[in-house]
Amino acid sequence: MGLTRSVPPLLSATTVIFAITLIAQAVVAQPERTSANYFMPGCRDMASLINFSISEQSKEGSYRMGVCSGIMVGLGYLGKSYGICLPAEATSQQAAVEVVLYIDGRPERMNENFMALSVEALKAAWPCNR
Numbered sequence: 001m002g003l004t005r006s007v008p009p010l011l012s013a014t015t016v017i018f019a020i021t022l023i024a025q026a027v028v029a030q031p032e033r034t035s036a037n038y039f040m041p042g043c044r045d046m047a048s049l050i051n052f053s054i055s056e057q058s059k060e061g062s063y064r065m066g067v068c069s070g071i072m073v074g075l076g077y078l079g080k081s082y083g084i085c086l087p088a089e090a091t092s093q094q095a096a097v098e099v100v101l102y103i104d105g106r107p108e109r110m111n112e113n114f115m116a117l118s119v120e121a122l123k124a125a126w127p128c129n130r
Contacts (some may be wrong), residue, residue, distance in 0.1 A: 001085040036117050043068035043103075047096040071118050072096050075091050082119050085128040098125040 034037065042064025072092035079086055086095065102121030103109070109117065 006018060008085045028081070034113050034115070035111050036114045039064050039068055039114040040100070040103060041109070043096055043114075044100050046072075047100045048091065051060070068096055068099075072099070075118065075122055079122060079126075080128060082123060083128050084119065084126055086126050090126070095122060098122060 009084060042061055045061070046065050046068045069092055072095040075082065075084060076086050076090070076095060099118045099121040102124060103114075103117050106117075
């Protein structure tokens with residue numbers, strides 16, 4: 001009789017929090033890399049699902065798209081604590097679309113923190129008290 005182990009939802013959420021914390025620490029080390037201006041090209045790519053070949057996309061571009069994706073997934077798990085209630089069927093790509101539309105609609109705020117603006121965007125799109 002073999003033992004089966006399943007990952008409890010709390011562990012999955014803990015893993016996401018840990019990953020976001022590591023990314024945030026790496027980003028904090030380079031303050032200019034926390035802005036929406038820095039992350040929006042990657043987030044726009046994620047939102048539109050433009051796929052580049054590895055030779056055409058830089059490591060920096062892949063990093064930006066990966067951070068955007070990670071933030072969308074993380075806020076999907078933890079959004080309620082920020083007042084964000086994504087519909088069960090919402091995807092991280094749909095969340096990225098909302099973030100891109102929100103931030104692109106406020107070009108004067110492009111130097112602000114990307115994570116904070118992402119929270120604002122998703123809270124505006126999917127507030128918990130609809």
